[in-house]
Amino acid sequence: xxxxxxxxxxxxxxxxxxxxxxxxxxxxxxxxxxxxxxxxxxxxxxxxxxxxxxxxxxxxxxxxxxxxxxxxxxxxxxxxxxxxxxxxxxxxxxxxxxxxxxxxxxxxxxxxxxxxxxxxxxxxxxxxxxxxxxxxxxxxxxxxxxxxxxxxxxxxxxxxxxxxxxxxxxxxxxxxxxxxxxxxxxxxxxxxxxxxxxxxxxxxxxxxxxxxxxxxxxxxxxxxxxxxxxxxxxxxxxxxxxxxxxxxxxxxxxxxxxxxxxxxxxxxxxxxxxxxxxxxxxxxxxxxxxxxxxxxxxxxxxxxxxxxxxxxxxxxxxxxxxxxxxxxxxxxxxxxxxxxxxxxxxxxxxxxxxx
Amino acid sequence: xxxxxxxxxxxxxxxxxxxxxxxxxxxxxxxxxxxxxxxxxxxxxxxxxxxxxxxxxxxxxxxxxxxxxxxxxxxxxxxxxxxxxxxxxxxxxxxxxxxxxxxxxxxxxxxxxxxxxxxxxxxxxxxxxxxxxxxxxxxxxxxxxxxxxxxxxxxxxxxxxxxxxxxxxxxxxxxxxxxxxxxxxxxxxxxxxxxxxxxxxxxxxxxxxxxxxx
Numbered sequence: 001x002x003x004x005x006x007x008x009x010x011x012x013x014x015x016x017x018x019x020x021x022x023x024x025x026x027x028x029x030x031x032x033x034x035x036x037x038x039x040x041x042x043x044x045x046x047x048x049x050x051x052x053x054x055x056x057x058x059x060x061x062x063x064x065x066x067x068x069x070x071x072x073x074x075x076x077x078x079x080x081x082x083x084x085x086x087x088x089x090x091x092x093x094x095x096x097x098x099x100x101x102x103x104x105x106x107x108x109x110x111x112x113x114x115x116x117x118x119x120x121x122x123x124x125x126x127x128x129x130x131x132x133x134x135x136x137x138x139x140x141x142x143x144x145x146x147x148x149x150x151x152x153x154x155x156x157x158x159x160x161x162x163x164x165x166x167x168x169x170x171x172x173x174x175x176x177x178x179x180x181x182x183x184x185x186x187x188x189x190x191x192x193x194x195x196x197x198x199x200x201x202x203x204x205x206x207x208x209x210x211x212x213x214x215x216x217x218x219x220x221x222x223x224x225x226x227x228x229x230x231x232x233x234x235x236x237x238x239x240x241x242x243x244x245x246x247x248x249x250x251x252x253x254x255x256x257x258x259x260x261x262x263x264x265x266x267x268x269x270x271x272x273x274x275x276x277x278x279x280x281x282x283x284x285x286x287x288x289x290x291x292x293x294x295x296x297x298x299x300x301x302x303x304x305x306x307x308x309x310x311x312x313x314x315x316x317x318x319x320x321x322x323x324x325x326x327x328x329x330x331x332x333x334x335x336x337x338x339x340x341x342x343x344x345x346x347x348x349x350x351x352x353x354x355x
Numbered sequence: 356x357x358x359x360x361x362x363x364x365x366x367x368x369x370x371x372x373x374x375x376x377x378x379x380x381x382x383x384x385x386x387x388x389x390x391x392x393x394x395x396x397x398x399x400x401x402x403x404x405x406x407x408x409x410x411x412x413x414x415x416x417x418x419x420x421x422x423x424x425x426x427x428x429x430x431x432x433x434x435x436x437x438x439x440x441x442x443x444x445x446x447x448x449x450x451x452x453x454x455x456x457x458x459x460x461x462x463x464x465x466x467x468x469x470x471x472x473x474x475x476x477x478x479x480x481x482x483x484x485x486x487x488x489x490x491x492x493x494x495x496x497x498x499x500x501x502x503x504x505x506x507x508x509x510x511x512x513x514x515x516x517x518x519x520x521x522x523x524x525x526x527x528x529x530x531x532x533x534x535x536x537x538x539x540x541x542x543x544x545x546x547x548x549x550x551x552x553x554x555x556x557x558x559x560x561x562x563x564x565x566x567x568x569x
Binding site: 009179 | 461555
């Protein structure tokens with residue numbers, strides 16, 4: 001009887017596959033990345049290693065000794081105190097306590113302070129509170145503490161913001177007006193992110209984490225890269241981390257450029273050099289999980305993409321690993337079998353600098 | 356120029372997303388005596404199909420798809436006079452689409468609506484945060500043969516199931532196909548709630564709609 005191995009589908013469902021089926025899925029996932037990103041295949045040895053990692057009998061696995069990498073953390077303390085169905089565990093605690101728990105109990109190598117709304121725009125009216133909290137946290141912590149939030153350019157469109165919603169304009173085939181709305185929103189977003197970080201730096205922040213860059217398309221990334229550039233000029237020593245929202249920059253505008261490069265349609269290995277060029281010193285590449293494909297397919301694809309990104313990046317890459325990214329199934333609390341295997345593969349095969 | 360070369364010219368013009376190029380290519384095809392139906396099917400629609408493939412591969416994006424669709428529409432308009440009455444305006448099917456109540460996410464659903472429209476469906480996009488009863492009312496009003504529902508949060512997913520139950524209660528379920536999508540939606544979820552299909556992205560939504568409705 002053929003041995004079958006327990007894996008997950010991208011939606012978390014358990015499946016049992018033979019080695020042959022796993023290898024087929026690994027190869028197909030890799031081929032998808034190679035085709036879309038026009039990047040090199042993994043070597044035979046690397047595929048063998050992926051197979052070993054996937055079929056290890058232990059419930060969870062870890063990296064080989066000496067290959068440990070730093071772990072950066074996003075979403076601030078919301079993982080602890082969040083209780084609104086956002087994957088937080090609802091433990092009542094101050095943000096100071098949350099940050100310190102991450103530092104002293106969870107072993108986070110860096111941490112970030114974030115507001116419950118976790119977007120830059122809503123921070124503007126509560127900036128004094130954020131500044132005070134940052135200062136108090138810095139007085140109690142040793143590890144680098146960044147300020148983190150999402151650019152979230154969608155908040156600048158109606159009904160949440162001043163500019164007409166490009167989605168509504170597009171539906172009316174007003175493409176030029178939609179593009180102008182995105183350009184206006186991007187300008188305001190850049191201005192707000194720089195203004196907020198000027199104040200957080202004045203309060204002792206070690207830097208900034210732009211989380212889920214590009215979530216609102218190419219305009220979102222355009223605004224973020226300009227904010228990075230601006231901040232780098234003002235603060236040559238600050239840490240600037242740019243983490244992506246998805247594997248591909250969606251072209252909602254379609255023609256926005258940075259440093260002469262069209263942002264729409266960039267894959268991770270093309271995003272990283274641009275983030276570095278703008279002045280970031282850490283890049284967080286993302287590869288999306290396909291819920292209809294197996295863990296093997298998703299991991300083969302994700303490792304292929306991330307390996308190319310790490311190779312192309314002049315700055316360290318801390319790959320995004322979690323719910324629905326990095327080959328990990330789309331579950332609010334991702335299963336440890338998949339998380340630990342995907343993480344090991346990213347470190348040992350894709351050569352990421354951190355997670 | 357051979358017929359095949361003319362079809363290629365038409366197709367390339369649509370892929371270029373430029374109205375002027377499409378209009379010129381259609382004029383040329385007409386002058387060569389090619390039937391309007393052939394110009395549309397083998398030239399313009401073939402180009403739109405290529406646009407859909409490039410969209411799926413991240414080479415073209417929503418504004419490009421819309422410009423291509425607009426250019427194609429201009430081309431079809433030039434042919435209307437030579438076509439049987441109403442043939443040019445005939446839509447493939449009517450689809451009601453929206454993001455369910457409690458969920459304000461819009462972009463993915465709007466891309467799906469636009470892609471369906473560009474593929475020849477008559478789409479009634481109800482927007483985001485849509486009261487569930489509105490889906491039912493719109494189906495009755497338009498005689499739609501498909502309902503598409505998006506949800507981007509696990510907390511709003513159950514709205515998709517509720518609309519299916521409401522369709523059953525109203526005796527509409529057998530007449531209306533249901534498509535679900537959104538980040539937390541999966542094929543397993545679609546099976547569980549009795550939806551007719553799940554689509555991972557906009558291109559897949561168009562393919563599933565064609566499979567189920569045509």
